[in-house]
Amino acid sequence: MSPLPTSLRIASVSGSVTDRRHAFAEVARNEDVQYIVGDWMSEYNMTMRGGAKSNPQSDNAEFETSFMEAIEPALEALARRRIKVAVNAGASDPEKLHDELTHVIMSQGLDLKVAWISGDEVLNQVQKAIQSGDPLVNLTTGKKISEWGFTPIYAQCYLGCWGIVEALNHGADIVLCGRVTDASPAMACAAHHFSWQRTSYDKLAHAFVAAHLIECSTYVTGGNFSGFKSLHGKYLDIAFPVAEISPSGRFVITKSAGEGMVTVDTCKAQLLYEIQGPYYYNPDVVAVLDGIVMEQEGPDRVSVSQVKSVRPPPTTKVGITANGGYQAEAHYFLCGLDTAEKAAMIERQVRNLLDESSFHTLKFRCNGSCPPDPANQDAATVDFRIFAQARDESALSLHKFFRPCSDTIMQSYPGATFAVDARQALPKPYYEYFVTVLPQDQVNHICHLPFKDTFIPINPPLDTVPFLYEQPSFETENPVDLSTFGPTTRGPIGWIVHARSGDKGSDCNVGFFVRHSDEWDWLRSALTIDMVRKLLGQDDEARPIFRFELPHLWSVHFLLKDHLDRGVSSSSTYDVLGKNLAEYLRCKFVDIPNKFLERGKI
Structure with missing residues (x-):
């Protein structure tokens, strides 16, 4: 099917510092896109790069060097085809990354203007908050920073998209960010392209979800997918995702040429990855997910709609390193x-x-x-x-x-x-890593335009809704008696149920979903909080678990508070990123209706 009328096309070419380097150049040379985004950041390298910057004896780079390996071969195509770029790669020194990239661009004789974003470094603000008696509550454990027992050496907050928008509005071809939210680069491309306002909340919420679906690169095109066997071996070079976003915010997820697939199920899996409840928070808007609808429009094309919005929070998330x-x-x-x-x-x-x-x-x-x-x-x-x-x-x-x-x-x-x-x-x-929130009005968000020898301060949002430390949690309404589904076979729930899990600090989330509409009543009735505790077995440490449903996606989502032993930088577990929680739970035995098994196993 053809792209949406007047839509822009944004390709994502990196989901982590370890993603395949070749994608940037291949997409820049061969794909019909106006924007390329990528993410080289995570909580792990926020601590590693922040720790390196705080240590004068460290010889580690303070930005992600693999970004340079990826973009250098793409520069000529970016300049020739006038493709705009916005990336999360600067880590703890986007200015230094700007200087290095600009040097390479000049050495190649190319006409590319590079901007960079600052304001994410907030150690001074954190120290002032501690000195003033601000409790700074940990988002995962609920404990105050005074109970932490460690001394902060670095702090980095998550910036929104409007600094990137200003850079693009003023002619930047490449925008380098230290730490914006994973979704901010793609959100900014859409807001710039369509001249959206900061109060265009429903449009921004749709762009936010589109950005979330493509931010982890091939996670939405078949990577890390519990239905990986349906790729039939076509996974040696899985293609990278493309979001087609329309002026109304409505969007379609598709992919570049190559292996992999884009289906409703791969999109469900990525949507469920790392969310914390029905409200998905960003410094610029809150996306409300429980009414979201996904439809297969054609081969490798999934449309997404019915994303609602809430005004942004007055705060933004901060990661504190010690x-x-x-x-x-x-x-x-x-x-x-x-x-x-x-x-x-x-x-x-x-x-x-x-x-x-x-x-x-x-x-x-x-x-x-x-x-x-x-x-x-x-x-x-x-x-x-x-x-x-x-x-x-x-x-x-x-x-x-x-x-x-x-x-x-x-x-x-x-x-x-x-x-x-x-x-x-x-x-x-x-x-050690401590996750909390700071008021956005304490953040000095600045867009730097060296090619114009100027900078632009970015104001915080004025019309806000308080951040919810605990999101709504509920069991299903009118559960169905499981005996009505007929004879059963004891076996792994993953025979018929997909799942995806991920980490945020020491919290771990996991979302389950089924492939057929008549399996939804069984899933929502069977997957209670008590059932998840039984599936966890010895790993259930009686910590809080929050539950909500996405009925149009036939999905049940759980947030396991403080499940990952302090998170990726300090965890004593093998599953430091929480990605294998879903696969562990999928292998646990339940009573599965035989009529569902007759359709074939995942």
């Missing part, structure tokens, strides 16, 4: 029978040799299990992980951590074997 201390880990391998007993034996022996009082985190975890009658020895092998964190580096020295972990091996369980590569057992620094 030196957490040091961490180290050691691994043993258990094999075959009695792995639980073997794990208990080695744990008791190691604890007997360690000075546990020197650690603020010490965890022993058995990862994996030996299946009945395993096909080979590797399949029968289980990883036993010893993970420790301490304020003092000396507490994790060779003699105080690795030696006590390893020196008991000769008296331990049958087959006792530790990982011979012990580099992870040496102490390395790590960062």
